[in-house]
Amino acid sequence: MNDSPGPGSPGxxxxxPPPPGWQQPGRGWGxxxxxxxxxAPQPGVIPLRPLGIGEILQGSLTTMLKxxxxxxxxxxxxxxxxxxxxxxxxxxWRQDSEALESLRDNPSPRRVLEAMGDSMGSMGVTMVIxxxxxxIAATMLTMVVSRAVLGQSITAGEAWRSSRPQLARMAGxxxxxxxxxxxxxxxxxAPGLLLxxxxxxxxxxxxxxxxxxxxxxxxxxxxxxxxxxxxxLVLEKQGVIASMRRSAKLVRGAWWRxxxxxxxxxxxxxxxxxxxxxxxxxxxxIAAGDLESAASFSWTSVIIMGVGAVISSTLTLxxxxxxxxxxxxDQRIRRESLDVELIRAAGQGPVA
Numbered sequence: 001m002n003d004s005p006g007p008g009s010p011g012x013x014x015x016x017p018p019p020p021g022w023q024q025p026g027r028g029w030g031x032x033x034x035x036x037x038x039x040a041p042q043p044g045v046i047p048l049r050p051l052g053i054g055e056i057l058q059g060s061l062t063t064m065l066k067x068x069x070x071x072x073x074x075x076x077x078x079x080x081x082x083x084x085x086x087x088x089x090x091x092x093w094r095q096d097s098e099a100l101e102s103l104r105d106n107p108s109p110r111r112v113l114e115a116m117g118d119s120m121g122s123m124g125v126t127m128v129i130x131x132x133x134x135x136i137a138a139t140m141l142t143m144v145v146s147r148a149v150l151g152q153s154i155t156a157g158e159a160w161r162s163s164r165p166q167l168a169r170m171a172g173x174x175x176x177x178x179x180x181x182x183x184x185x186x187x188x189x190a191p192g193l194l195l196x197x198x199x200x201x202x203x204x205x206x207x208x209x210x211x212x213x214x215x216x217x218x219x220x221x222x223x224x225x226x227x228x229x230x231x232x233l234v235l236e237k238q239g240v241i242a243s244m245r246r247s248a249k250l251v252r253g254a255w256w257r258x259x260x261x262x263x264x265x266x267x268x269x270x271x272x273x274x275x276x277x278x279x280x281x282x283x284x285x286i287a288a289g290d291l292e293s294a295a296s297f298s299w300t301s302v303i304i305m306g307v308g309a310v311i312s313s314t315l316t317l318x319x320x321x322x323x324x325x326x327x328x329x330d331q332r333i334r335r336e337s338l339d340v341e342l343i344r345a346a347g348q349g350p351v352a
Contacts (some may be wrong), residue, residue, distance in 0.1 A: 001185055005192050012143045012159070020178070030207050040339070041346065043149075043150055043151035043314065043342050043346035044147075044148050044149045044150050044151035044152070044346070045059045045063050045066065045145075045148045045149060046059040046149055046326060046329075048149075048342050048343055049333065049338040049339055050330060050333055051329075051330040051333070051335050052173050053194075053260065053261050053264065055325060056261055056323060056326045056330060057264065057265065057323065058321045059149075059322065059326050060145075060265075060318075060326060061207075061319065061321050061322075062320050063144065063148045063318070063322045064322065066148065066318060067144055067148050067153060067154075070144055070153070070154060070155060070159060071141065071144060071181045071295060071318045072282050073156045074137065074140050074141060074144070074156050074159065074214075074316045074318075075313070075314045075315075075317040075318050076310070077143070077339065078133045078136055078137045078317065079133070079309075079310045079313035079314045079317065080310055080315075081133065082129050082130055082133035082313075083309050083310045083313065084241075084306070085126070085129045085308050086129060086130070086306070086309075087302055087303060087305075090126065090302055091125055095323050108134075118163070121335040122287065127143075131171075131174060131175070134170075134174060135170045135171050135174055136163075136167065137165060137306070137317045137318075138161045138170065138174070138230050138234075138321055138324075139157040139166050139167055139170050139230075139234055139323060140160060140323065141161035141317065141318050141325075142163075142230065142235065142321055142322035142325045143159045143234065143236045144159055144230050144318075144320065144322075144327040145164050145326065146234075146325065148347045149326075149329060150342065150345055151271040151346060152234070154188060165309050166234050166237065168232055169239060169240055170230065170234070172240045173229055173230060173233055173243060174225065174230070175200070175242070176244075177223075177226050177232050177244075178231070180222055180226075181218075181219040181222050181223065184215055184219055184222060185212070185215035185218070185219055186215075187215070187217070187320075188211040188212065188214045188215030188218065189211040189215055190209070190211070190262050191206070191207055191209050191211060192207030192208030192209070193208060194207070194210050194285055196208060205277075210297070211298060211342060221255075223249055223262075224251060224255055224352065225247065225248050225255070225260065225331035226247050226248065226255030226256055227244070227247065227258065227262065227324060228246075228247040228250050228252070228258075228324065228327065228328045228331065229243040229244045229247040230243075230324060231324055231325045231328040231329075232246045232247055232250075232328065235325075235328070242337075250331040250332065250335065251331070254331060254334075258327055258331075261323065261327055261328075265320065265323045267318070268319070269316045269319065272312065272315055272316060272319075273312050273316070276311050276312045276315075277308060277312075278309055279308065280304060280305065280308030283304055284300075284301055284304045284305070286288065287300050287301075287304060329342075
């Protein structure tokens with residue numbers, strides 16, 4: 001008589017050994033005790049293992065929500081300071097610019113060039129102020145994220161004291177990378193501009209367009225290649241050139257993945273900016289009384305736009321810094337087993 005279990009039988013007879021290939025409940029292949037794979041420790045905002053794209057974005061958002069007492073004062077203070085100067089400079093220029101007034105009445109190419117030249121001073125001031133704000137925000141918020149990964153909190157004062165020694169080098173980094181990108185774009189468009197100036201206008205214009213597209217591709221490649229230089233500089237305390245080389249090494253082989261994460265983050269930031277802009281535009285229209293007045297360069301209009309920019313910057317600055325810092329940590333986890341060091345620093349062992 002055959003004692004083997006039938007198709008509907010729950011298992012073998014307890015009186016004999018299981019037939020070959022049968023696996024007892026609760027036991028793994030080879031009759032080893034079965035258990036789910038161990039979960040990665042998560043002392044802070046991310047699990048300490050290679051991260052998915054969604055986990056990077058969620059980790060940045062979680063940092064903002066869990067550590068808002070530090071993140072909000074830092075981002076709001078920087079946004080208020082930079083935008084206040086920008087609003088005042090923009091308002092003064094728009095009120096006093098004769099070239100801008102003449103541009104409204106006669107929008108000729110010569111008037112456009114005059115208005116551009118007249119705006120260079122105000123643009124320079126706003127760019128410098130914006131750069132200073134970006135330097136401080138990137139440095140301080142990277143420190144906040146690095147502590148949040150370990151489940152630790154840091155005050156705004158502690159973040160400032162920790163990041164202050166890195167500010168000069170961060171300034172050099174955030175000036176050098178844009179200069180490289182502008183240089184690539186200028187070199188790509190220079191041949192076409194020279195041909196256009198020499199009289200070969202159709203060929204020169206086509207070459208300028210082609211060069212601009214090639215230059216934009218080059219600047220995009222440089223942006224991703226060196227996007228991890230800032231967290232490298234802050235967290236590893238390396239110099240400007242060393243941080244750029246380190247970033248290139250971490251990005252190598254993962255360019256498209258990092259590009260996808262950064263583009264997705266930019267799309268989310270654009271959505272946030274649009275959400276903020278809609279009520280700001282409605283308030284601006286109500287304050288002006290009509291559409292034509294709302295489009296004017298009055299102080300009321302400029303101040304309302306400034307308030308909207310402060311709200312937008314307060315939300316986007318920490319998110320951007322968080323995404324970049326977490327991409328950096330993810331690449332080091334994948335390449336250098338940083339998760340082991342982070343687990344040790346957090347004082348945790350593997351969780352079964």
